[in-house]
Amino acid sequence: MKTKITLKELSKLLNVSVSTVSKALNDSPEISPKTADRVKELAALHNYRPNPVAVNLKKNKTGTIGVVIPNISNTFFAGVLSGMEAEAQKNNLQVITYISNESLDREKQICDLLTSGFVDGVLIAVSEETQRKQEYDHLFSLVDYEIPLVIYDRINIDIPADKVGVNDERSFYDATKFFKSKGCKRIGLASAIHHVGVGKLRMKGYQDGMAPDEMFTATSTNMDDLKTKIYKLITENDLEALLCTDFMSSILASRIAYEHNLKVPEDLKIIGYISSEIAEYLSPSISYIEQHAAEIGAKATELLSERIEGHKNSSEFSEVIVKTTMMHLESTTF
Amino acid sequence: MKTKITLKELSKLLNVSVSTVSKALNDSPEISPKTADRVKELAALHNYRPNPVAVNLKKNKTGTIGVVIPNISNTFFAGVLSGMEAEAQKNNLQVITYISNESLDREKQICDLLTSGFVDGVLIAVSEETQRKQEYDHLFSLVDYEIPLVIYDRINIDIPADKVGVNDERSFYDATKFFKSKGCKRIGLASAIHHVGVGKLRMKGYQDGMAPDEMFTATSTNMDDLKTKIYKLITENDLEALLCTDFMSSILASRIAYEHNLKVPEDLKIIGYISSEIAEYLSPSISYIEQHAAEIGAKATELLSERIEGHKNSSEFSEVIVKTTMMHLESTTF
């Protein structure tokens, strides 16, 4: 790599000291306007830019934040990253990306890196495995090192940190009420994530919207099994509407309609939890709950940036809920 | 942030010099085994890890690579990033992610950052706008700064750099020949990217596979317009098979079949250029050309890493083509 011009070289060319050059470029009031101009002119001429590594060493920081993502092929997380990157640029922070692939082991490795001084702060959504096993020691080690930390999306974890997520319970309550307001009586729920935190919250929202004796649910973590159960649920109860808590159940609902020639929305209305990218392109398109991924990412980054700047009380943590939006496509046309 | 233990503090505790501690931890043969053990023991006890910023300043590097991605919501690029991250970890490089959002201006800003010393090397797929306007000055400035550079995916650019991409022409030639081998005569092509590099290459592949007088093509950059054209193309020529060069045309083909009750694959076979995530979940599922995104990302990172290490001749550049695979789903069942 070409060696860039340094302060020292600049100072030699200008016949002033390194300190003077540094102060001039940093707009210090100590320096005379005349000198400042001379310095800046030559710096511009040589396209001088301070070596960020040196500046960071001096200031005892890294200028970077670490983002841990469970699965980047999930467009929700891709959107989150996009929001983070945009907000980070505004705060002059570089985003270092780590992908855990939903693996606890990988997540531990990453946290080990994170505590060794590569970043000024961390944004993390824990992996599925971590959630299931509820093993959070590696996250507490971030806390021990006093690395500013914001947890996003999967936020039902008992860790002292800022959190940014969505109101999962409310979104399903609202969706249920939406169907009721349209006169639907037999409303079912399908879930492949009934065993994890967010899944439980979404189911709770549905339950709160329904009378106890009028609920219809199909749950399984096995794709084929769930498919059979959903089909049975629909046909045996002559469902008018179906809520799906996750990607797999949403896709299965779409698939079942296609294979069994169920008319959607005529015979069955569907609301899924699925990315717009996919929901829009299914035939028929499936109405979905939009999570505003980029906004979640931006908000999380904003909170982290404030922590890094030290603007916030170190023992008080905020929990920000970014509201979801119901997006109506063909599957909920009345 | 908690202050981590430093070499100096360690040396004080051990009553040896900083140099000795440093050498001991770096397994220098200069140090006696006895001292080395003492040092390592205490370092382990305090969980000492060298400050990467200081190490990097000393070694005149950053330990990071910059990845520029046009659009992270495109699952192809998400997969590429995933491959890059995995390969970067192997080489002890941190990945700093920049998202250009297909914008030339943003790309210029990013390149400006990139030349100011944040990274040791750059992986870039240029934005659509950049490609269209063929404005590459900002990329040449990376070259001027002698920053190791690898261009991935959108590689038909005349810049002295390593490149990693796919054989677009060949993939469409093969797909065309596949249909022919199955006895199809009336094979059409739909494209929304006929005006850009890769689009032209894919069309070329199709043309080479067909006789000049038996080609059927529908092209437009406007969604509605393209939809009309594709439908006409299919019905007026009674097409047996359709190749789609890109996401939009693939989705439109799927949509047209749904709306007009065309039986796929009975009445029409389709091969699309679309991510597996979407192709698999359409009903019927659409056969597609798989680009092996993660492999492209890994290979690009490997090349970059070699450049950074200086293992390669600085005036010779490699161009790696990662072969595509035809993935057969329901839309090409014969």
Place this chain on the structure above:
DNA sequence: CTGAAAGCGCTTACAG
């Protein structure tokens, strides 16, 4: 207003 000096946390050529 300018500059010499110290120092951020390391590594490494050199001396002993």
Place this chain on the structure above:
DNA sequence: CTGAAAGCGCTTACAG
């Protein structure tokens, strides 16, 4: 085998 010194490229308290 160990350590003092120089230095990576900066910033900043201090002296003049």
